[in-house]
Amino acid sequence: MPEILEVEASRLLLERGALHRTVTAVDAPDAWYLKRGLTPGGLADALVGRRFVAARRRGKLLLLDTSRGGPVLGLHFGMTGRVFVDGRAAQDRLLYTSRRADPVWDRLTLHLGRASRMVVSDPRRLGGAELDPDEERLGVDALSLRAGDLARALHGSRAPLKAALLDQARIAGLGNLLVDEALWRAGLDPARRAASVDGDLRRRLLAALRGTLRELGRRGGSHTGDLMEARVRGGRCPRDGAALERRTIGGRTTFSCPAHQR
């Protein structure tokens, strides 16, 4: 699933339910889902007989370390991917994908021990699995973002503020909904130049990002923001009632309030 909060919830699910049991079988019916030359056979060779010893995350990339010096299994979920452990997902509701769980969407199944199964389901096949992903291509994890990190992410960039925040090489984990929510809370125009956000504005943005992550995390996901309900055509700003503006910024559908986001 998409943004950092959902991936973190999935990481916890795997940490509690998928570690320390031997991978006994691998079922990868959709070879297209395997990236960077990985094949179903190669994946089985790499995993069968090993155990997952840690579930890590960097941004939206989920990382499973394996025993006996084996490779790292990297999972990314695109917009519609979810992971299940024994039929249970980290969240029952996922926007923009089906509520159903059709087995034909199971792109990867790992049998753990005698009776457990870990399944990656992804209707749109926009996610994928790989071995030993390049973790360094991702910037600082958004959940541990510090003032200096944000300064570096924005400094000198002529890109729109929103595009800079969505750039996973600068800050890893923020997605479209979280960024729209945080910029709405901070009162910042998503289209303004990233480098123009400095000083007090940058402090305000940092506080909004942290507050958004903390609060929406408690509420249960990226879709629980205060802006979310109004994030439709004809929506009005929940703060001041102004008609929301709908634009494409950074290649993504963007809702913002022309009255209080500057």
Add this chain to the structure above:
DNA sequence: ATTGTGGCCTGCCCGC
């Protein structure tokens, strides 16, 4: 190097 665009996939929802 940085930024912008199109495309990848498939399911769902809206309006006719």
Add this chain to the structure above:
DNA sequence: TGCGGGCAGGCCACAA
């Protein structure tokens, strides 16, 4: 009820 169009929480290759 059926159908086409538009849309979608991500990311990558490519162009300018």
